[in-house]
Amino acid sequence: MERRKALQQMFLGTGTLMVVPAALASCSKSASAGAPLTGDLTLDLTNSKYSQLTQSGGSVIVGSTIVVNTGSNNFIALSAICTHAGCLVEYQSSQKDFYCPCHGSVFSTSGSVMRGPAGSPLAKYQTTYDATAKTVTVKGA
Ligand code: FES
Known part of the structure; x- marks a missing residue:
């Protein structure tokens, strides 16, 4: 026994x-996708890879950057790498915020932390929409 x-x-x-x-x-x-964006990134919206960006609330992740169509040909781009432990965030169009599936952090469309455990904001990048060429250019840091 x-x-x-x-x-x-x-x-x-x-x-x-x-x-x-x-x-x-x-x-x-x-789960990290790598380093933050350092150069410019141009997305051709006629390319089917980026078709999500042709509709309001659509988003795509390209490398370490998430690009969102917020409506009326307005686009925002932020680092997709959560500042807590490096997982990729997701855009929640119904709440208009970014959610990290690893530990539940939530970020606003400006990148600020709305709910932890993340303590630092997501980097936000400048975007330019060219209606003629149908491209979105993200300016890296
Ligand atoms: S890695 Fe995003 S909340 Fe922990």
């Missing part, structure tokens, strides 16, 4: 050791 108890405790201890690194890994920056 004593041996059985000792084996059970040993097994549970090993299981705990195996689970802890996996749990810690889920909070790592492994």
Whole structure:
């Protein structure tokens, strides 16, 4: 009986050791898309890859940048990399904000933190819409 108890405790201890690194890994920056935008980025809205941007509330993530059509040919672009631990944020058109699925941070369309755990804002980039060429240019930092 004593041996059985000792084996059970040993097994549970090993299981705990195996689970802890996996749990810690889920909070790592492994979902990060890389460095913030440094050069200009031009998106051709006639390209089907960016078709989401032809409608109000549509968004696309290109590299580490998220671009959103906020309506009436107005576009915003921010870093898509959450400042908490580097996951990619998503645009929520119904709430007009950005949500991080990793730990629940929420950012406004200006990039400011509306709900943590993130403590720093998302970088915001200047955008230009060319109605003739049907392009959106994002000016990197
Ligand atoms: S990575 Fe933790 S809230 Fe975004």
